Amino acid sequence: MTAAPGPSLPSFTSRPIPGAPVPLVLTRSDLAGLVTPAAVVDAVERAFADLAEGSASQAPLAVAAVDDAAHFLPMTAVSRRAGLAGSKLLADVPGNRDRGLPAQRSVLVLADADDGAPVAVLDGGLPTRLRTAAASAVATRWLAPPSARVLGLVGAGGLALEHVSAVAGVRPLEQVLFWTRSDATAATFVDGVGARHPEIKVTRVDSPAGAVEPADVVCTLTPSREPVVRGEWFHPGLHVNVVGAPPRPDHREVDGEAMARSRVVVDSVSTALGESGDALLAIAEGAIDESACRLELGAVVAGLAPGRRDAEEITLFDSVGLGLLDVVIGRLLVDAARAAGRGLSVELSA
Incomplete structure (x- = not known):
């Protein structure tokens, strides 16, 4: 018995290279309320299929650590559908709990998948929560x-x-x-x-x-x-x-x-x-x-x-x-932020 497919899945369009927007910096408060859980679940579902079908690529997960206390993990992927490559640097620092700080922190960097131009820098907390929940929902839908x-x-x-x-x-x-x-x-x-x-x-x-x-x-x-x-x-x-x-x-x-x-x-x-x-x-x-x-x-x-x-x-x-799921959610968030006039535009190459 297989699960019925979910609702129609979103289609992303890469931004044209000429006249590309200035890169956007988005804080946690900028990202709040921009996308619905349903939109995120559908985008994540499509990303899983894209990975299986070869239209998306996920780099192997690597860990950089000087000792066992803090681990740093660059989670890198590219999505042809989203028109983006991205890398989220995840810091897993268990000792932060004793400092009254989050044990995990992250920042997501997105670039154009065609020409490598920087597109956005996002606080990684919300994308992480959204993609973790959405992945669970996709698994629940099918299993x-x-x-x-x-x-x-x-x-x-x-x-x-x-x-x-x-x-x-x-x-x-x-x-x-x-x-x-x-x-x-x-x-x-x-x-x-x-x-x-x-x-x-x-x-x-x-x-x-x-x-x-x-x-x-x-x-x-x-x-x-x-x-x-x-x-x-x-x-x-x-x-x-x-x-x-x-x-x-x-x-x-x-x-x-x-x-x-x-x-x-x-x-x-x-x-x-x-x-x-x-x-x-x-x-x-x-x-x-x-x-x-x-x-x-x-x-x-x-x-x-x-x-x-x-x-x-x-x-x-x-x-x-x-990391692929962060990239496709990043596409949703960046597009919604531009439409809502949120974030700070910064020309990084100036």
Whole structure:
């Protein structure tokens, strides 16, 4: 059984080289509210297919680090459809939590795919949240049961609200069950869902198992080093999006049994087998082998591999993140910002 294709996908047009606009600098506040979750999900879905079909290219993920404390990852890709090449520099600095700063920071640089001219520089925080949630929604569209109505979230931080909005666009959610240790985070999340999706019932549960066992779709959204979700909690028909852990081989959110009990779909084979602790640690333990992590979501979206095959199948999407998705979302954001008159135009070559 394969999922029905989503709504018609967006078509981007490259900007002509003559008279190209002056590069745009966009801050976090400039980017707020420019695009809808539905538009982002559709663009990300098309990008996955483009990657599988060869009209987009994703550079292998590389890590630059002097020691284990801070990792810097340039995530580079080019999209013929978007007419852009781009690179997001992701800084993963766990020690920032002790400084009261975000553990992850990023900046996205976009260039014209034809002549290499700079197009924009964006704060990377919002594109990262949008693309992570959109990737989960695309995986949910193709892999989750059509009858899915209950979403379970393990973690309720910055990714959680965007996940509710994105997944609600591909399945008619009736209830969200969520687990978090922080009362303040819980209150912020409940208020956010209430403002955006008053029709969805939101319930805080007292354990990760409470967010997994009753759910149809689960999203793990924690920067965990040790498993917070166990495969013994999985039931037939469940779909799980494992997207929260940073791209570090020693971090994981789910245990080996979770990987072994599931049909695993990854965003990128090379990335999963290089930087996904969920995959690599399960392989090291003998729960799975590398062959279990060789199906990419793009192949499913492009019709090269089946989506959900039957009602009882347990599916798991393991995502570390693709720079290509930042590039196509960057196209949406830059076009919307120019239309809204937002951002600062800066001639970098002056």
